[in-house]
Amino acid sequence: MPSPELNVPIDRESEEPIYRQLIRQIRAQIESGALTTGARLPASRELADELAISRISVVNAYAELRASGYLSAHAGRGTFVAGSADALTPVHNGNGHLRALNAATASLPAPLLDKSLRELMNMARKPGIINFGPGAPPVDFIPVMQIRDAINHAIDRDGAKVFGYEAPEGFQPLRASVRDYVSAFGIQCSAEDVLITGGTQQALDLVMQSVLGEHDVMATEDPTYIGVLDLARTRRMRILPVPHDGDGMRLDVLENYLLDHQVRLIYVMPTFHNPTGSVMPMHRRRQLLALANQYRVPILEDGVYHELRYEGEPLPPLKALDEHQNVIHASGFTKNLVPGLRIGYVIAHGSVYERLARVKATADISTPGLNQRAIQLLLEHGILARQLERNNQELRRRRDTAIRAAEHHLPTEVRWTLPQGGLYLWLELPHEGPNAAELYLSAVQHGVAYAMGTVFFGNGGGNYHLRINFGAHKPEQIEEGFRRLGRAWRDLSKHYADYEKALLL
Numbered sequence: 001m002p003s004p005e006l007n008v009p010i011d012r013e014s015e016e017p018i019y020r021q022l023i024r025q026i027r028a029q030i031e032s033g034a035l036t037t038g039a040r041l042p043a044s045r046e047l048a049d050e051l052a053i054s055r056i057s058v059v060n061a062y063a064e065l066r067a068s069g070y071l072s073a074h075a076g077r078g079t080f081v082a083g084s085a086d087a088l089t090p091v092h093n094g095n096g097h098l099r100a101l102n103a104a105t106a107s108l109p110a111p112l113l114d115k116s117l118r119e120l121m122n123m124a125r126k127p128g129i130i131n132f133g134p135g136a137p138p139v140d141f142i143p144v145m146q147i148r149d150a151i152n153h154a155i156d157r158d159g160a161k162v163f164g165y166e167a168p169e170g171f172q173p174l175r176a177s178v179r180d181y182v183s184a185f186g187i188q189c190s191a192e193d194v195l196i197t198g199g200t201q202q203a204l205d206l207v208m209q210s211v212l213g214e215h216d217v218m219a220t221e222d223p224t225y226i227g228v229l230d231l232a233r234t235r236r237m238r239i240l241p242v243p244h245d246g247d248g249m250r251l252d253v254l255e256n257y258l259l260d261h262q263v264r265l266i267y268v269m270p271t272f273h274n275p276t277g278s279v280m281p282m283h284r285r286r287q288l289l290a291l292a293n294q295y296r297v298p299i300l301e302d303g304v305y306h307e308l309r310y311e312g313e314p315l316p317p318l319k320a321l322d323e324h325q326n327v328i329h330a331s332g333f334t335k336n337l338v339p340g341l342r343i344g345y346v347i348a349h350g351s352v353y354e355r356l357a358r359v360k361a362t363a364d365i366s367t368p369g370l371n372q373r374a375i376q377l378l379l380e381h382g383i384l385a386r387q388l389e390r391n392n393q394e395l396r397r398r399r400d401t402a403i404r405a406a407e408h409h410l411p412t413e414v415r416w417t418l419p420q421g422g423l424y425l426w427l428e429l430p431h432e433g434p435n436a437a438e439l440y441l442s443a444v445q446h447g448v449a450y451a452m453g454t455v456f457f458g459n460g461g462g463n464y465h466l467r468i469n470f471g472a473h474k475p476e477q478i479e480e481g482f483r484r485l486g487r488a489w490r491d492l493s494k495h496y497a498d499y500e501k502a503l504l505l
């Protein structure tokens, strides 16, 4: 259907921000039937030019209308009216957004970031900015001396072999060490079930490539890890985002999708979910396993934050509860030990494992033998266990500093849940004020940056969320970062109406 004429007069004198005027008017036109299901809306740049307003206002308005189920986006094709408003079945997704169940489509995730948002995020690279955005573990936790000793030891012991090709499945002693290591979480497997990979990211990529073909559908939590959305984008796989309700993926919605769509893989982070920090309770773990078994859909479990627990009782990974060998477990020694050696692993069985090993050999022939030996020695000498004990205590201190600073410096309406592990705090701004993209400009000007919530959603949403990686910063920086964020918020809120006008080009 062609782009309709949009009648959205903008009142520049109004107290109401421009993007809210857009939302209100487009919504009214959908509800009145003036805009009908399937109608294509003008591209954001087109509409911005036509109305002489900033593109970010249009991008924000469309994003919010998508999050509330009025619009849907199809990569490369545009933005469409999702359905007449009274036909929508609203479902709360735990982030306070209304979503339309019957509007759910599996799609290639929308392009990562609108150019204007990408430009905004690049601004955080300036020196002096406290950047809470990236998902990196703390550099100051990396045990540099022990890694150097392990590398020297490996070279002295194995000579030139450390620089040769390894077996595609991995250095055998490391595969055996991983088997022993995961048995501490209750995962029973043999060394032959362990595939060594280039970090968890490659582990996820290999599993997706082994199980999914182009355009096949993978269900994920919504929000989810941005790296998996990126993989789906580059491998042209479709994502079906399942609302996350604070305890993980909503299983009632998942079941509807399993009935209606050909879902081939379910990707979850049961412990210390990125970005929300949530932990899936035991009963839901069991229900998810039962559901996946019933519909014979394999689960890809990402356990990369599993051991970064500083509070509460550990729960077993799904793989430890998996009686039907239906869970493929991916993790790595990156967040807990050293990201730069790029060592991860997959635990899988039988024909799934064989296919994975073939895809792995095709991808990169072998994971560097020196790095595998270094990690194996660090495991053998108990360095990881010692690191975890010390690091988790420090992470807890950083979490507490972040919470105190948030309480002190941010407005009382900002909400979060207390993470019991992991690196992140997931903040929700009050919906009456500036959203995370608008605050970002002001934040960077005040010398602090964060990850905008929108990047973690497969199909729109998260406009008022931001993810703070407190773990990567020392307590003094955390305190200062929140002080700056609070100032940015107050400055922007004071001049919010003026700010919207200032965005006019």
Ligand SMILES: Cc1ncc(COP(=O)(O)O)c(C=O)c1O
Residues within 6 Å of the ligand: 135, 136, 198, 199, 200, 201, 202, 225, 227, 269, 274, 302, 304, 331, 332, 333, 334, 335, 339, 344
């Ligand atoms: C949930 C999740 N999985 C996987 C990765 C990738 O980690 P790695 O460095 O092990 O490749 C990340 C990194 O941020 C992550 O957050």
